[in-house]
Amino acid sequence: MRCLVDLLESSIAKKISVALAGILLVGFLAVHLAGNLFLLEGPQAFNGYAEHLANNPLLPAAEILLAALFLWHIAAALVTRAQNRKARPEGYQSQRAKGGRTWGSRSMTATALLLLAFLIVHLKSFRFASDRSDLYALVMKDFQNKYYVGFYVLAMGALALHLSHGIQSAFQTFGVNHPRYTPWIKRTSVVVAVLLAAGFAFLPVWALVAGGAR
Amino acid sequence: MSAGQAGSAGTMHFTLKIWRQKSAKDAGRFVSYEVSGVSPDMSFLEMLDLLNEGLIAKGDEAVAFDHDCREGICGMCSLVINGQAHGPDKNTTACQLYMRRFQSGDTITVEPFRARAFPALRDLAVDRSAFDRIMAAGGFISTNTGSAPEANSVPVPKPKADAAMDAATCIGCGACVAACPNAAAMLFVAAKVSHMALLPQGQPERERRVLAMRKAMDAEGFGNCSNEYECEAACPKGISVSNIARLNREYARAALFFADHAESGKS
Numbered sequence: 359m360r361c362l363v364d365l366l367e368s369s370i371a372k373k374i375s376v377a378l379a380g381i382l383l384v385g386f387l388a389v390h391l392a393g394n395l396f397l398l399e400g401p402q403a404f405n406g407y408a409e410h411l412a413n414n415p416l417l418p419a420a421e422i423l424l425a426a427l428f429l430w431h432i433a434a435a436l437v438t439r440a441q442n443r444k445a446r447p448e449g450y451q452s453q454r455a456k457g458g459r460t461w462g463s464r465s466m467t468a469t470a471l472l473l474l475a476f477l478i479v480h481l482k483s484f485r486f487a488s489d490r491s492d493l494y495a496l497v498m499k500d501f502q503n504k505y506y507v508g509f510y511v512l513a514m515g516a517l518a519l520h521l522s523h524g525i526q527s528a529f530q531t532f533g534v535n536h537p538r539y540t541p542w543i544k545r546t547s548v549v550v551a552v553l554l555a556a557g558f559a560f561l562p563v564w565a566l567v568a569g570g571a572r
Numbered sequence: 573m574s575a576g577q578a579g580s581a582g583t584m585h586f587t588l589k590i591w592r593q594k595s596a597k598d599a600g601r602f603v604s605y606e607v608s609g610v611s612p613d614m615s616f617l618e619m620l621d622l623l624n625e626g627l628i629a630k631g632d633e634a635v636a637f638d639h640d641c642r643e644g645i646c647g648m649c650s651l652v653i654n655g656q657a658h659g660p661d662k663n664t665t666a667c668q669l670y671m672r673r674f675q676s677g678d679t680i681t682v683e684p685f686r687a688r689a690f691p692a693l694r695d696l697a698v699d700r701s702a703f704d705r706i707m708a709a710g711g712f713i714s715t716n717t718g719s720a721p722e723a724n725s726v727p728v729p730k731p732k733a734d735a736a737m738d739a740a741t742c743i744g745c746g747a748c749v750a751a752c753p754n755a756a757a758m759l760f761v762a763a764k765v766s767h768m769a770l771l772p773q774g775q776p777e778r779e780r781r782v783l784a785m786r787k788a789m790d791a792e793g794f795g796n797c798s799n800e801y802e803c804e805a806a807c808p809k810g811i812s813v814s815n816i817a818r819l820n821r822e823y824a825r826a827a828l829f830f831a832d833h834a835e836s837g838k839s
C-alpha cells in the first residue's frame with residue numbers, strides 16, 4: 359500500500375504506471391477483439407469460444423488482473439488530470455496552441471470519461487447480465503437496438519482518439535524517443551488505434567444492418 | 573490606409589489588452605490601451621516601453637513586466653502574447669519579437685505566464701523562483717573550483733557533447749510551463765537533467781540529481797506532463813521533448829536501482 363502511495367506522489371512514476379497499464383489494456387483489447395470476431399461465425403462458434411474461456415481455470419485470476427489494470431489506469435489518470443487543473447488556477451483569456459497538441463491529446467479527458475461510461479454500460483449488459491446461458495443471443499439482442507449501437511460506435515470513436523495519442527504517448531513516457539523511430543511510432547499509434555476501434559465498431563453495425571449470421 | 577501598412581511617418585498603431593494586477597492579492601483585470609507611433613523595427617518590449625512612457629507622462633502607473641538582456645539570452649522576459657508564450661514566432665523570446673510581425677491596427681492581448689507555481693507579482697511579472705529552487709535541489713555539479721582543468725583530459729564524444737550543448741541552451745524562461753496545458757515543468761527539468769547526465773562531469777551525482785530535482789519539481793505544484801508537446805513548440809531555444817524522454821529514463825533508472833535513498837531524501 360505504501361508503495362502505491364509513493365507511486366502516486368511522484369509525477370513521473372505515476373505517469374509510467376498509467377502508461378504501463380494503458381499499454382497492457384491495448385494488448386487486452388486486441389485479444390478481446392479477436393474473440394469478438396467469432397460473432398461473425400454464428401452462435402455455435404461464439405458460444406463455444408465463450409464456454410472455452412469460462413472453463414479456463416486461469417480466468418478468475420486474469421479477470422482480477424484486468425480489473426486491477428482498468429482501475430489503476432482510470433484512478434491514477436483521473437487523479438493526474440485533477441492535479442493538472444489545480445496547477446493553473448487562473449486560466450488564460452486566450453490560449454493558442456503553437457503546434458504540439460493533436461486532436462487525440464486535446465480530448466484525452468473527454469474520451470476517457472466517455473470510455474468510462476461505455477465500460478460501465480458494457481460490463482452491465484454483458485459481463486454482469488442476469489442470464490448468460492446464450493451469450494450470442496444476448497449480444498445480438500442489444501446490437502439490434504440502434505441507440506445501443508450508436509452509443510457503441512461513438513465510444514469506439516473515443517477509443518480511436520484516446521489511443522491515437524495514448525499509444526505514442528506511452529512510448530515517450532517509457533523514455534523511447536529517437537529521431538529514427540519516433541515518427542514511425544506516432545504513425546503506427548494512429549493506425550493501431552483506428553484499426554482496433556473500427557474492428558470493435560464493425561460488429562454491432564454489422565449485426566444491426568445485416569441482422570447477424572443466422 | 574489598409575491594415576498592415578505603416579501609419580503616418582511609417583509608424584504603426586495598436587490596441588493592447590493588458591493584464592493589470594496591483595499585487596498578488598489584487599484580483600487583476602484586463603485594461604485596454606491605444607499605442608501609436610510604433611516603429612515596425614521596435615521589439616515587443618520597446619513597444620511596451622513606449623506605452624509606459626505615455627502612461628508615466630499622464631501620471632498613470634507603468635505596466636510592470638520582466639526583462640533584462642533584451643537579446644534572447646537571459647530568460648527574464650515572460651509574456652503571453654495573443655495566447656502564446658513569447659508570441660507567435662518559433663524559437664524566439666518576446667524581447668526578440670518585432671512589431672513588423674503584427675499588422676497596424678491589430679488588437680494584441682498580453683497576459684502573464686500563468687501557473688500556480690509561478691505566483692503573480694504585479695501586472696505581467698510573475699515569481700519564477702520555483703525554477704531556482706529546483707536547480708538548488710540538484711541542478712549543479714559539485715566540484716572544486718580553481719584553475720580550469722586541461723580541456724582534453726576528459727574526452728566527450730561529439731554526439732553527446734552536441735546533445736548536452738542543445739540541452740544547455742535552456743535559458744530558464746518558463747515558457748514551457750506557460751504553454752503547457754497542465755502547467756508542467758518537465759521540459760525545463762529535462763533540459764537541466766539531460767545537460768548534466770550526458771557529460772562525464774555530471775556522472776557522480778547523476779542519480780541523486782534526477783531524484784532530487786523530480787521531488788523539488790513536484791513540491792512546487794507544477795502539473796503532470798501528458799506529452800502534449802506544446803512546451804517544445806513554445807520554447808524559444810527549441811529544446812526538444814526527446815529530453816523529456818531522457819528525463820523519464822533517467823528517473824526510472826535512478827528510482828529502480830539507486831541505493832542511496834538516505835541521501836536523496838527517500839524518493
Ligand code: HEM
Pocket residue numbers: 373376377379380381383384387431432435436438439466467470471473474477517520521523524525527528529531797798799
Ligand atoms: C479502454 C481501454 C483503455 C486503454 C487501452 C487506454 C490506454 C491508454 C494509454 C496507452 C494511455 C497513455 C498513457 C500515457 O500518456 O503515457 C492512456 C492515457 C490516459 N487514459 Fe486511458 N485507456 C483506456 C481507458 C481509459 C478510461 C476508461 C479512462 C478514464 C475514465 C482513461 C483515462 C486516461 C487518461 C486521463 C489518460 C491520460 C493520462 C495523462 O497523460 O494525463 N483511459 N490511456
Ligand code: SF4
Pocket residue numbers: 741742743744745746747748749759760763803806807808809810811
Ligand atoms: S526549456 Fe525552453 S521554454 Fe522551458 S525554461 Fe528552458 S528555454 Fe524556457
Ligand code: FES
Pocket residue numbers: 638639640641642643644645646647648649665666667668
Ligand atoms: S529579456 Fe533576456 S531573454 Fe528576453
